[in-house]
Amino acid sequence: MSQWPICFEDVVAARDRIRSHLPATPLRNYAPLDGAVAAAGEAAGIRLLVKHENHQPTNAFKVRNGLSVLTALSEEESRRGVVAATRGNHGLGLAWAGRLLGVKVTICVPLGNNPEKNEALRGMGVELIELGRDYDESVEVAERLVRERGMRLVHSSNDPLVIAGAGTVALEILEDPEARRLDALVLSVGGGSQAVGALTVTRRLRPTVAVYGVQAERASACHDSWHAGRPLSTATADTFADGLATRHVYEMTFGALREGLTDFVKVSEEEIAAAVRLMIRTTHNLAEGAGAAGLAGVVRLRHRLAGRTVAVVNSGSNIDEATLRRVLSQA
Numbered sequence: 001m002s003q004w005p006i007c008f009e010d011v012v013a014a015r016d017r018i019r020s021h022l023p024a025t026p027l028r029n030y031a032p033l034d035g036a037v038a039a040a041g042e043a044a045g046i047r048l049l050v051k052h053e054n055h056q057p058t059n060a061f062k063v064r065n066g067l068s069v070l071t072a073l074s075e076e077e078s079r080r081g082v083v084a085a086t087r088g089n090h091g092l093g094l095a096w097a098g099r100l101l102g103v104k105v106t107i108c109v110p111l112g113n114n115p116e117k118n119e120a121l122r123g124m125g126v127e128l129i130e131l132g133r134d135y136d137e138s139v140e141v142a143e144r145l146v147r148e149r150g151m152r153l154v155h156s157s158n159d160p161l162v163i164a165g166a167g168t169v170a171l172e173i174l175e176d177p178e179a180r181r182l183d184a185l186v187l188s189v190g191g192g193s194q195a196v197g198a199l200t201v202t203r204r205l206r207p208t209v210a211v212y213g214v215q216a217e218r219a220s221a222c223h224d225s226w227h228a229g230r231p232l233s234t235a236t237a238d239t240f241a242d243g244l245a246t247r248h249v250y251e252m253t254f255g256a257l258r259e260g261l262t263d264f265v266k267v268s269e270e271e272i273a274a275a276v277r278l279m280i281r282t283t284h285n286l287a288e289g290a291g292a293a294g295l296a297g298v299v300r301l302r303h304r305l306a307g308r309t310v311a312v313v314n315s316g317s318n319i320d321e322a323t324l325r326r327v328l329s330q331a
């Protein structure tokens with residue numbers, strides 16, 4: 001058994017630190033979505049519950065992760081500030097928490113990053129450093145700043161406080177009366193904070209709940225590594241689901257994902273785009289690619305999940321206008 005990065009009590013402690021700032025998000029069932037997801041030829045449909053992290057103040061669950069870290073800093077760490085690499089949502093979460101708590105936040109994004117996420121980050125008063133080819137190169141830039149300026153690095157997955165913050169999503173789901181008879185959770189995976197946080201909660205509170213991981217075919221390092229049983233990297237991570245665009249697995253989450261996930265599937269760009277449209281059409285909620293990837297995974301798994309109650313997280317809705325237009329015009 002691998003070393004589990006956090007314990008259930010860490011998630012409860014994170015929830016206690018963040019709950020006065022971030023009220024629980026809704027968990028809703030939509031009949032039109034259930035109807036659209038039901039598999040042809042399958043007698044039983046799926047009862048789908050959507051957890052609305054797109055209703056967070058930064059439109060993504062990552063604000064839980066950022067606030068979990070910033071509410072646990074020492075005085076010295078708060079004074080020096082924090083630095084993080086991000087494609088956007090992790091940075092937005094930290095920026096929101098930094099503004100709330102008066103902690104300076106420096107954010108490293110790759111060149112060509114989502115312009116609207118960059119604009120939102122600047123608007124929240126962070127120092128934005130645009131450098132590097134992709135997320136993984138931005139991590140190297142952030143690590144250099146830690147050495148040069150003595151700030152605390154907040155990695156988007158390799159940080160127990162981050163994973164504990166992410167675990168509060170699943171904690172709220174399991175505590176919701178709607179999810180009394182929950183059979184499965186289907187979650188998108190980038191670095192794995194969301195899925196490992198959820199596994200930490202399910203294995204303590206409801207070990208019968210199966211947790212499935214979903215990645216994009218064009219950024220599938222974690223999926224491929226999970227199936228191979230050893231860490232693999234990809235040369236590129238080129239998906240419009242930019243929150244999932246990582247080329248490596250991360251040491252704090254990979255072992256737990258290996259041990260805990262029931263299965264791990266990958267979905268194409270077209271399937272993710274179809275899930276964005278499905279989310280809009282049936283729930284009238286916006287989702288970015290990473291936010292709809294879990295739903296794309298449910299559609300992929302619909303024969304296996306027939307007759308079950310399944311929760312999926314709309315983990316974020318920060319899609320830029322040009323990408324949204326493209327996704328909608330493919331319908």
Ligand SMILES: Cc1ncc(COP(=O)(O)O)c(C=O)c1O
Nearest residue numbers: 089190191192193194243315316
């Ligand atoms: C909207 C959204 N969904 C899902 C993920 C993936 O989360 P994790 O890195 O915890 O696997 C991200 C990561 O940035 C994201 O922004």
